[in-house]
Amino acid sequence: MPKEYINPDSLFSSIEYGFSQIVAATGRKTIYISGQTAWNVHKQIIGGTNLGEQAKQALRNVQTAVEAAGGTLSDVVSLRIYIVNYNPDKADMVGDALREFFPEERRPASTWIGVSSLAVADFLIEIEAIAVLE
Secondary structure, eight states: OOOOEEEETOOOOOOOOOTTTTTOOOOOOEEEEEEEOOOOTOOOOSTOOHHHHHHHHHHHHHHHHHHHTTGGGGGGGEEEEEETTGGGHHHHHHHHHHHSSOOOGGOEEEEEEEEEEOTTTOOOEEEEEEEEOO
16 A cells, blocks of 8 residues: 555544644655645635635645646645644634545645745745655
């Protein structure tokens, strides 16, 4: 099996938040995707000031990037998520987006990082990804 999703009982249950605690992967090619934001191809922010909608656009961009490299979202093994002015009230919006894009049995490992700002003032979220293609 090229990818194994591990969520031991000795760690908190992260699946409900949209990610796995551990992903073990082997494959023929590893890709590293630069931080993706809510910009579309025309540098227009999709989602306005709604964090959840910006998260979905960033994940659509991650999907586009991984597909351009010959993979699919099921090849994504890790995410690093930067959220402007993060507080726990924002967790559901980000978690909802993750649950929409990644099925429960194939959720990548994730780290969420609160930041004061990103490269463009209107960005609310930026998502880096690592994928291992089979």
